[in-house]
Amino acid sequence: MSIAKTYTPADVEAKWYQRWQEQGFFKAKANPRKQPYSVVIPPPNVTGVLHMGHMLNNTIQDVLVRRARMQGKEACWVPGTDHASIATEAKVVALLKEQGIEKKDLTREQFLEHAFAWKEKYGGIILEQLKQLGASCDWDRTRFTMEPELTDAVLRVFVDLHQKGLVYRGVRMVNWDPLGQTALSDEEVIPKDVMAKMYYLRYEVVSDSLAVVSEGDQQNNADNQQLTTDNSYLTVATSRPETIMADVAVAVNPNDPRYTHLHxxxxxxxxxGREIPVILDEYVSIDFGTGALKVTPAHDLNDYELGVKHKLPVIDILNNDGTLNExxxxxxxxxxxxxxxxxxxDLEEAGHLVKVEEYASIVQTSERTKAVIEPRLSLQWFLKMEHLAKPALEVVENDTVKLHPAKFKNTYRVWMENVRDWCISRQLWWGQQIPAYYLPDGTYVVALTAEEALVQAREQSGNEALQLTDLRQDEDVLDTWFSSWLWPISVFDGFKDPDNADVNYFYPTNDLVTGPDILFFWVARMIMAGLEFRKEVPFRNVYLTGIVRDGxxxxMSKQLGNSxxxxxxxxxxxxxxxxxxxxFSAPAGNDLLYDEKLVEQGRNxxxxxxxxxxxxxxxxxxAALPFPNDKAVEWFSARLNATITELDEHFEKFRISDALMTVYKLVWDDFCSEYLEMIKPAYQAPIDPETLRLTTGFLETLLRLLHPFMPFITEEIWHELKERGPKEYVCVxxxxxxxxxxxxxxxxxxxSKALDVVAGVRTIxxxxxxxxxxxxxxxxxxxDASLLTDYDGIIRKLAALTDISVVEAAPAAxxxxVTGGSEFFVPLEGQIDLGAEKERLGKELEYAQGFRDSVLRKLANEKFVANAKADLVERERQKLADTEAKITALEQSLAAM
Structure with a gap:
């Protein structure tokens, strides 16, 4: 049999992936005779291409799925993509601009035609890339969050929640993305550390009722730049001077003695030049800034609440794109x-700018467009969360849903206990259009279809003459997460047919693998949806990966150029x-510091x-040779079975990195470096049939253990080892x-003791x-002379020894x-410079004696012995015993020279 000298992945990976698919190994169906194991992929954006985070996440999923398949379970890994409203619309708008087409010049239907065409051309790229990684998804089950069946599920859920009183429409402060020109949820906003500027501005006091200010108060206020009394100005600090045109008041704390005269x-x-009142509110911090707060209700959440409390007007000076309006x-x-x-x-030229200070600040940015967010009052659709959040918190607290690692329970709890209503509407065209229909009088009805809406509209208005053309559907679409929170149910058509065989068999799914950055706005919401619509959690375990980072x-990101x-x-x-x-270094929940040397190690x-x-x-x-390797086979068999037990424990506790390292050490150290060396015949000499049979069996077992981690090479070697039947793949x-x-x-x-002896000789x-x-x-x-007798052949072979003997004293030169309580000596007369060796041994003996004396002093310290933990004292005594044994061996070696 001709075997390639080196393993070339490119020669085998595409071949085996195609054969796995041809054999249908990845396909799954409801099978009452087998235990189900299902995983849903965190759907990557349809705009996306494979990045390092995808690599880590999908590798872990594939390891879990491949192992479950080998365990005889009906393993179902559902792939798919997310329509990603904001990101996809931005890409399509940019593409149209390159073609000289503006979105505003298109109808909604025309724009969606372009968007779907883009999706068909580019939307499947990342799934094809996952195949190169080896992802064993059931590709026949590939779903897309905006396909007709899943869109229908989203609309049904919206209608249902509206009927339950959980969905409502209202004016509230939202996060506004001026670049994407849409509202965002809190979870789609990323804080960014920046150096900002604080501008101190003078507001002229124009009231005729201004109280008399004493000379002492004048000087004090001037020193603090709170009030410039010569021209009757009040100094106000702001980081956003462009919003002063939206000011409706300046607030001061009623208990602030500096401003009593301004009440x-x-x-x-x-x-x-517009006049505004000074209002009093204890919300204002006396110690922060100047103690005077400009109130701009349209552009700050806290200002909005102040405005509501004091019945102030609202002036919105921004357009949707972040430009100033009339x-x-x-x-x-x-x-x-x-x-x-x-x-x-202009403020500086007019004498209204007192000073500018730099300070460390945080700005909120859009996760998708990176634009700085504007807090803005907006009429949007919201979902009440309190009703949904409480049971979703309970199932994580009681481990019905287990988070791995469990440290994330605290983070989850904080968010769920402080949850706010979810803004679910987005001002986009790409997405599921909200099924709300407006009547000519401005009222609305919510219905699954326009025809159903018409029936409701006629009943609501009492006007039977209403026609479909009289109704106007809401222009907004639903937040992308409002479709993906249904993913574990909708991929099995659980809304289309709540009692179908797939959803009854594969739901709830077993394990979810995702990142902690979407623990709240995806994981938590899926749990809410599962409990609300299936009365059951959507998964049993959530494995939270770390983030892949550079050195x-x-x-890692393309923008930084470090990926x-x-x-x-x-x-x-x-x-x-x-x-x-x-x-190799990706424990759950901990970030992975990527180093290409790790990938080189994987190739090695x-x-x-x-x-x-x-x-x-x-x-x-x-065939005539006897079986001489009973000790080696007995040992590796014990080592192999102990490792399988350890490996299963790692998988049970979702220690995937530890699981890999366990089997890695078994293969590299125990099998390759030790076992094969123990049983390897002499150069060009034959081997006995029993040893070869057992060793081949060991290798096959190792291939099965490695397959979830390394599917391609294990399949290649599996088929190279011997002829296999049409369905005999290591994959199954x-x-x-x-x-x-x-x-x-x-x-x-x-x-272990025998190998320690070998290691001692190799060190020498x-x-x-x-x-x-x-x-x-x-x-x-x-x-323990029996050790040397029983393992004579192995020790001689691995240590390259011609003779092993038991002696009463150290041989000359x-x-x-020392190992295992025994002393071993390697005669070196004629092999080395005895004078130099004697000098080295003398220095080593001197060091060992000094170390022994330090341990003796510690053990002679009654206070230490009385107060230290028993195991610590015992360790010191063991150190003493080991050192004294080493000293004896060194003295004997010196004496022998």
């Missing part, structure tokens, strides 16, 4: 930031190398496995079960530069080491 006064807005009077048509620059210049701790292209990595290192590289692991396969496959068999081979090995603990302990070889194959002998001063 009932009126001020004049700088430049604009209500501003000044700078009309200018962008808000251009207006800021211009008004600061400087920065989140490699995942497909380039796959081409360079192979999908298996990338998968394992991502998982593939090569190590390939070379082990080539070694085994290259052995010739001599049984997951190994731990088998009890008689006396396993003793077997493992004894072999390295220290003395003797080379791995230079013949040496070993003398042992031990009470030997170097020793």
């Amino acid at each position: 009932g006064a009126r001020l004049r807005i700088p430049l604009l 209500k501003a009077v000044l700078y009309v048509g200018q962008d808000r930031f251009a207006a800021r620059r211009n008004i600061v210049k 400087q701790g920065r989140k 490699p292209d995942p497909l380039d990595l796959i081409k360079q290192f192979g999908a298996d190398g990338v998968r394992t590289g991502m998982l 692991f593939s090569n190590k496995l390939w070379n082990a396969f080539r070694l085994i496959s290259g052995w010739e068999v001599d 081979a049984a997951w190994p079960k731990a088998q009890p090995v008689a006396g396993a603990p003793e077997v493992l302990a004894r072999m 070889r390295n220290q003395k530069g003797l080379g791995p194959n230079k013949p040496l002998t070993l003398a042992a001063k031990t009470d 030997s170097v020793g080491f």
Whole structure:
């Protein structure tokens, strides 16, 4: 059999993925004879391409799904994409602009035609890329959040929640994205640390009822720049001077003695000249800024609440795109930031700018467009959350839904206990259009279809002459998350047919893998939807991955230029190398500091496995040879079964990175570095049939354990090992079960001692530069001579020894080491410079004696022995025993020289 010298991933990955699909291994259907295992993919944006976060998230999902499939479960991984209203509309608008087409010149229907055409051309790219990673999704089940069936589910839910009184329409302060020109939920707003400027402005006091101010108060106020008494000005600090045209009052604390004389006064807005009152409210902090707060209800949430309390007017000076409208009077048509620059210049020239200070601040930005958010009063649709949040909190608190790691329960609790109503409307065309229909008199009805709306409208108005043309559907669409919160139900058509076989079998799903950054506005909301519409949680476990960061701790992004292209990595290192590289240091909930060396390590692991396969496959068999490797086989069998048990425990606790490292060490260290070396025949010598049979069996078991992590190379080696039947793929081979090995603990302990002896000899070889194959002998001063007898062949072979003997004293010119309570000596006469070795041993003995004396002093300290923990004292005593044994060995080695 001709086997390639090196493993080339590009030669096998596409081949095996195609064969898995042809065999239908990824397809799932309701099967009462099997235990279901279902996972829904966090649907990537239809605009997206594969990035490092996707790589980590989908690798973990694939590991879980492939293992479940091998366990004999009906494994169903549902793929799909999210229509991503804001991101997709922005891309389509930009594309149209390149073609000389403006959105405003299109009808809604024309725009949607362009958008769907874009989606059909580019929307499936990321799913095709996931196949290169090895994702074993049931591609026949691919869903899209804006496909007709899922859109119908969204509209049904909106109508249902409106009928329950949970959906309402009202004017409230929202986060407004001037670039996307839409409202955003709190969770779609990202805080950004910036250095901002605070502008101190003078508002002229114009009230005739101004109280008399004493000379002392005048001086005090002037010093504090609160009140410039010569011209009767009040100084107000603001970070947004362009909004002063929307001011309707200035508030001061009624208990602030500096402003007692201003109670009932009126001020004049700088430049604009409009008069506004001074109002009193204890909300104003006396110690912050100047203690005088400009009140702009249309552009600040706290100001809005003050305005409602004091029955103040509302002046909205901004257009949807962030430019100033005619209500501003000044700078009309200018962008808000251009207006800021211009008004600061004009205020300074007019003598109204007292000073400017820089300070560290936080601005809120749009997650999608990166634009600075404007707090803005807007008529929107909202969903009441309190009713939905309470049961969704309970199921996480009582572990009906388990978060991994559990530390995120606290974060989840804080959010759920402080939840606010959800703004679910968006001022876009791409998305599910809100099923609300307005009558000519401005009232509205909510219905699934226009025809149903007409029936309701006639009943509501008493006007049977109303026609469909008299109704106007709400222009807004629903927040994208309002479709994805239904994902675990809607992908199984649980709204179209609540009793269908798929939803009854696969819902609730088993595990969800996602990032902690969407714990609230996706995970929590899915739990709410599941409890509200299925009376059952949507999943049992939530595995929260960390964020992939670069070596400087920065989140990887194309904007920063610090993220490699995942497909380039796959081409360079192979999908298996990338998968394992991502998982090597990716414990749940902790960020992954990406290092390409990890991916190189993953590729090296593939090569190590390939070379082990080539070694085994290259052995010739001599049927007449006896079986000489009982100790090696017995040990590796015990080691293998102990590892399977440990591996299953890691999976049970969602320690995926630990699971990989466990099997990695088993393959690299135990199998390749130790076991194969123990049983490997001499150069060009044959091997006995029983050893080869057992070793091949071990390799097959290792391939099954590795397959969820490294699907491609394991399938390639699986089929190269021997002829397989048409359905005999490692992809669907049984997951190994731990088998009890008689006396396993003793077997493992004894072999560990033997390998420690080998390690001691190898250390001496390295220290003395003797080379791995230079013949040496070993003398042992031990009470456990049976260890050397039982493992004579293994120790000789691995340590390259010609003889092992038991002695009463150290042989002449030997170097020793201590392990397992026994002393071992390697005679080196004629092998090394004895004078230099004697000097080295003398220094080592001096150091060991000094260390022993320090431990003795600690143990002689009665206070330490009396107060220290028992295990700490015992460790010190063990240190003393080990050091004294080492000193004895060194003294004997010196004496022998």
